[in-house]
Amino acid sequence: MNLRGHLLRGVFGSLGLTVATAGLTFINGVLLARLLGAANYGIYASAIAIVLLLSLPLTLGFDRLLIRDVAASDPLNTWARVRGLIHRAVQIVLPVSIAAIVIVGVGALVLEGSLADETLPVLWLALLMIPLLVLTTLRRSISLGLQRIVSSQLPDAIIRPGLFVVLLAIAYVAVGTISAAAAMALNLFAVAVAFLVGLLLLWYELPTALRGAAPQFETRRWMREALPFALSTAALTIMNQIDVVLVGSLAGATSAGLYAVAARGAGLALFGALAVNTTLAPTASQLWTQHERARLQHVVTRGARGAFVFALGVAVVLWIFGPQFLLLFGPEFVAANSTMAVLAVAQVIDCGFGLGGLMLSMTGLQGINFASVAVAVVFRVGLDVALIPSMGAMGAAVAAVISIAIFNALTAWFTWRRLRIDATPVGLWHPQLAT
Numbered sequence: 001m002n003l004r005g006h007l008l009r010g011v012f013g014s015l016g017l018t019v020a021t022a023g024l025t026f027i028n029g030v031l032l033a034r035l036l037g038a039a040n041y042g043i044y045a046s047a048i049a050i051v052l053l054l055s056l057p058l059t060l061g062f063d064r065l066l067i068r069d070v071a072a073s074d075p076l077n078t079w080a081r082v083r084g085l086i087h088r089a090v091q092i093v094l095p096v097s098i099a100a101i102v103i104v105g106v107g108a109l110v111l112e113g114s115l116a117d118e119t120l121p122v123l124w125l126a127l128l129m130i131p132l133l134v135l136t137t138l139r140r141s142i143s144l145g146l147q148r149i150v151s152s153q154l155p156d157a158i159i160r161p162g163l164f165v166v167l168l169a170i171a172y173v174a175v176g177t178i179s180a181a182a183a184m185a186l187n188l189f190a191v192a193v194a195f196l197v198g199l200l201l202l203w204y205e206l207p208t209a210l211r212g213a214a215p216q217f218e219t220r221r222w223m224r225e226a227l228p229f230a231l232s233t234a235a236l237t238i239m240n241q242i243d244v245v246l247v248g249s250l251a252g253a254t255s256a257g258l259y260a261v262a263a264r265g266a267g268l269a270l271f272g273a274l275a276v277n278t279t280l281a282p283t284a285s286q287l288w289t290q291h292e293r294a295r296l297q298h299v300v301t302r303g304a305r306g307a308f309v310f311a312l313g314v315a316v317v318l319w320i321f322g323p324q325f326l327l328l329f330g331p332e333f334v335a336a337n338s339t340m341a342v343l344a345v346a347q348v349i350d351c352g353f354g355l356g357g358l359m360l361s362m363t364g365l366q367g368i369n370f371a372s373v374a375v376a377v378v379f380r381v382g383l384d385v386a387l388i389p390s391m392g393a394m395g396a397a398v399a400a401v402i403s404i405a406i407f408n409a410l411t412a413w414f415t416w417r418r419l420r421i422d423a424t425p426v427g428l429w430h431p432q433l434a435t
Contacts, residue, residue, distance in 0.1 A: 014149055014275035017157040022271060024161035026328075029264055031168040033257075033329040035178050042253030043119055044180040045260035047126040048187075049244040054104065055133040056237040058097045061229025062089035063141040064361055065222065070145025071282035072289045079207075084215035085222055089138055097131045118180050125184040132195045139198050148205050149279050155201065160194035228366035232357075235373035239380045239403060243396040246381075250388040259393040261329050262336040265318060266343035272310025273351050276303040277358050284362040293421070301427030304354035308425045311351035315344040342397035346404045354424035356411030368414050376407035 033041050066089065073082045108123050136156060143152030167186040171178050243263070248256030280303050287296040318325065322337040360369035380403035387395025415423040422428045 014153065014278045017150065017153050018271040018275050021157040021161055022268060024158070024165050025264070027165050028161055028168060029261065030328055030330075031165070031172055032183060033261065033333060035168065035172055035176075036180055036183060037177075038254045038257040038330075038332050040118070040180045040253075041260065042248055042255070042257035043122055044183055045244055046248045046253070046256055047119070047122045047180075047184060049241040049260075050104075050123065051126045051129055051133070053237050053241045053245070054100055054127075055097075055130045056137070057230060057234035058093065058100055058130065058134050059137050059230070059233065060089075060093055060096065061226035061231070061233060061366075062093060062222075063137045064229040064233070064366070065089075065226045066138060066141040067145045067281050068285045068362055070142055071147070071285040073145075079209045080213040080216040081218060083210055083213045084217040086138075086142060087215050088217060088219055088222060090135070093134055093138065094131060097134045101127045101130055121181040122184050125181060125188055129188055129191050132191050136191075136195050136198055139202050143202055143205055144278065145282050146205055146207070147282055151201055151205065153278065155194040155198035159197050160190045163193055164190040225364075225366070228370045229361065232361070232366060232370040232373050235370060235377045239373065239377045239407070242381060243384060243400060246384045246388055247393055247396050250385075251392045255393050258333060258336040259339060259396060261326065261333045262340035262343055262393065262397070265322070265325055265336075265340045266315075266347055268318070269311040269314040269344055269347035270350065271314070273307035276307045277355065279303075280355070281358060281362055284359060288363045297421055297427070300355055300359065300421060300423055301425070304351075304423060304427070305425040307355075308348075308351040311348050315348050318344045336393065339393045339397045342394065343400055346397070346401040349401065349405050350408055352425070353405075353408030353412045354422075356408060356413075356415040356423040359415045359419060359421055359423050360411055363419055365414070365418055368418065369411060372407055372410035372414065375410065376403045379403045379406055 032044065036044060062085075066085065069078075069085055070082055073079055105124060105127055108120055140152045140156065146152075164187055167190065168183070171182070171186070244256050244260050247259045280299060283299065284296060287293075287299070319341055322340055323334050326333045326337055326340065357369050357372070360366060360372075380399050383399035383402060384396055387398055389395075391398070412423050415421050
């Protein structure tokens, strides 16, 4: 395999899909903001944040384990164990997801009196997405492990947001305004369609050796190795999504809507990093398994530099043209400009420390990655609770900067200490250091 060509195709393919997704998601955001208004958009965004808080951890770490083990199975020829892993992952994850829906749904019903009028139906519709999103994540992980970088992302990157755009545009032209519950129902339909398309694509991608293998099960080992992945995913999800929930709880739905739009804008700076991480994850697992540390350092450095340059470029544009960008969502969202500027700083810091979390996860050190995330989450939640009541959305943005810096500094340090790989854009490395 031409590694350089494969990675370039993967990164640019992923980046192209990410940019297309960004365009579609941006249109979705504009349409939602105009259809719902700040307060209803805050209810919608809070429900989505809760779903993400649940759905990503509910993969129970099997998503990252699938990427690593499927990628390593090609050189090691362990397809029977991979097929067993796929079967066991679905058998464990799906019932747990359904149980989570029931628990949260009942809890919301008990708390109905303390919730805003439209919150409950919006949340119930959002919860129905969880099994689909969890199984979608597993499907995408299998495809990524098979090095199907572009097709693994296609249903979620193009079909889902594209269909959602069409549905929202029809609603905008036909009625002008809709409820948050109606918007969530349209989103649920788009998720279901993308899920079915993804399953069809995966079926055609599976290699003959995998389809014909009799499944072998190592459930105890898989559960032991998946646990740190699950804990890391849960902690990262909390760190990335808790702000909207806490801003809504401590500062009101309108502030949550403003923060959600600011975070959406600042998130554009991470598109380069997302493309790099998606492409590099299976390759990192393969290179580490084959003990090709020099090649691994090379691709990590190139990837980290590309992600950092992209993030810095987008952040500069947001710092200069932030008000004009936010005006696209509606005049009331221009008030989120200062919050978005601070969140853009957080994204530059994120990419400036490189790919430490990815390297720890793909080389068997997922436990250390979880410990780093856990420390950052404690700081994030504590700072949110301390700062949001007095500073509103800006307090959550400040908390984001500090917690992201802590997490990335820790993962970069441990990647160097344990793997002798420099995960930062600097790329300091010498073959003697790897011994």
